[in-house]
Amino acid sequence: MQLAMKEEDYNLYKGLEFNKQNLAYFIERLNQTLEEDAIYFMVDGQETIRYASDSFFHFTGLHHHHVLGTDHRRFLILLRGKKAMVKSAEGVLLSFTFSKLTMPKYNPLDPAFSFFVLHPCEEITASFIDERTGLPNKRALLEVMKKHEKQPFTLVYGRFTEREDRWAEGLKKAQSHERSIYVIDEFTFCCFVKGRVSEQEAEEKITECLNPFKCILTAVVNEHSSSGTEELLKRAKQKNDTGQNKEEMMEGRLKQAIHNQSLSLVYQPQVDLHKEKVIGVEALLRWNDEVLGCVAPLTFIPVAEKTGLIKDIGLWVLEEACRQASLWKKEGLPVRMSVNISAVQCRDREFIQQLGEIIRKTDMNPWLLSLEITESFLLSQLQNGQEVLEGIKELGVHLSIDDFGTGYSTLSYLKNFPVDSLKIDQSFIRDVLIKEKDEVIVTSVIKLARNMNVKVVAEGVESSEVLTFLKENDCDEVQGYLYCKPLPPHEVTPFLLDGSARQILS
Structure with a gap:
């Protein structure tokens, strides 16, 4: 863990006026106080990451230029009971307990900064992460859906048509700051896409990302909280099951499409x-x-x-x-x-x-x-x-x-x-x-x-x-x-x- 804030780190705060000595002092106190396995990052009032510890980058494998200046919610999934998951560079979810510290303001005009301090936690790994792939599981998906149920999102339910040893690697590569992948069972997965995205667009995007792996994809859109998270997931599965039955009639329709x-x-x-x-x-x-x-x-x-x-x-x-x-x-x-x-x-x-x-x-x-x-x-x-x-x-x-x-x-x-x-x-x-x-x-x-x-x-x-x-x-x-x-x-x-x-x- 670093012992002090580096001079070049101050470049992250262009346009922000505040007492930099106070910030450096606060970070140094954190380094002296926290355990060696702790990681942390600092956000401003807009939830933008302005600073992160060296241990954060080492632990997650993420690049500085991809983390700093971005919304922390791209990487951090907060759960109930002060538990959290951080998405690593490899697409694997890492388990932590977290606390949020507010940096004291010595001048009323100083910007507001908060620190998320995270400690590794093996306890929630089995509960929220699929052991075979290291990806989040169905329980983690339901937590995320519950958290966003008042907001629009699209859920893409996928079922692989063939057994493939490398499909887990394909799923990890399909993850981005806009979409998260969750393993349901040995052959099925779900992709959670934030914001208003049409079902067709969501399916096409996942199709591109997972190529050349073969799977059946169906999407459902959550516009508001009219149905619960379990019900929405059930609807996505039913739609996907119908997709399997579609395959049986697809050959005939495909022949007709070629003819016509x-x-x-x-x-x-x-x-x-x-x-x-x-x-x-x-x-x-x-x-x-x-x-x-x-x-x-x-x-x-x-x-x-x-x-x-x-x-x-x-x-x-x-x-x-x-x-x-x-x-x-x-x-x-x-x-x-x-x-x-x-x-x-x-x-x-x-x-x-x-x-x-x-x-x-x-x-x-x-x-x-x-x-x-x-x-x-x-x-x-x-x-x-x-x-x-x-x-x-x-x-x-x-x-x-x-x-x-x-x-x-x-x-x-x-x-x-x-x-x-x-x-x-x-x-x-x-x-x-x-x-x-x-x-x-x-x-x-x-x-x-x-x-x-x-x-x-x-x-x-x-x-x-x-x-x-x-x-x-x-x-x-x-x-x-x-x-x-x-x-x-x-x-x-x-x-x-x-x-x-x-x-x-x-």
Whole structure:
């Protein structure tokens, strides 16, 4: 534990006039009085963290720049009986007892400061934390729901469709200051999202975060305290159970959607950080069924893969995306079109021939087409994967590795594949300013890829702080909600114009 307040810490209080000697004296007294395992932080009258002990950062693994100047409720969950949980950088909840101390004011004009002092507490670990994952459990969720029952929030209930050893890691990466993940049992979880968020938007966001894990998601919105917390959770579960029954009829509806061409594509721009312009878009599949409603890709793609329908769907997506790209090119907007292809398509011996036919049919420039293949497929199909990629490259098509980093591999295998670019998985980008490990991974990937003459695309960029970090570390391209969410072609066209990206890059 530090013995005194450092001089540079005073920079945290720009614009605040008060007796800094009194603050330093108070902190020194705390350090002398508290036990070695205690951690603490100081908040102002707006609940903003203005100072935190070294032990706080050591214990939680959080970065200074992600904690200081933010609302303490992003990290601290207060429970009844002076008990609390603190969310660590790894998404694990740490158990504490807490007390709140008010700093004496020697001058009426001094700002009001309070200290949260926390001591580790093993007692509540078993009660509120799932032993298998280290994530908060159902009891912790009910506590949080009870605390926010008078406020709007959205609850996303999820059920994994397959046993997967790494899904707990995926859930931890899905956490942010806006959403918290709670484990219900071996296959189910809940995501608590603060504020007014639509059910569809909440489901889509969790779908993105949990990719490539397969699960059924359903969301319910709490607008006020009309129903109790247990009742709301029960409603979410019932809706999810109905979702399981939906899967049984989904295959038939999916066949009909393919026949009626009722699937659709939306497009998300990709911005070149060096040229400060949009140079491409990614085509993303959407399905709004008249019976099932809006079905998330994470829900219907596994069904399509199991039944073989993914081949027809994949070819339709390719043709529709190429047709749209050719149309934009005729309008004077030649942008690169990125399309995801599934492992099932890659294993199809006829795929290369079908791809060539689509390129000719749509008058698509192959240099403006980029196919995104998941890293997990390449690692599982090293020999066959290389043959597929070489066949694609012979057509003049750009190749990209999607969700890079989720395969737990190194860049060394890239020398065996004719890859043009890789997309760093959004789970690393989302936490790059929070977790030191993610920062190391992202910067290392950018440097190594540059040495191998491979472009790097960062997906899931949602804040200007993350954008600044990526620019400073010489990332090539970015994609995410900060610039533009996925939109229909007519709505995304204005974002493709020259100069439209400079507003977020300046």
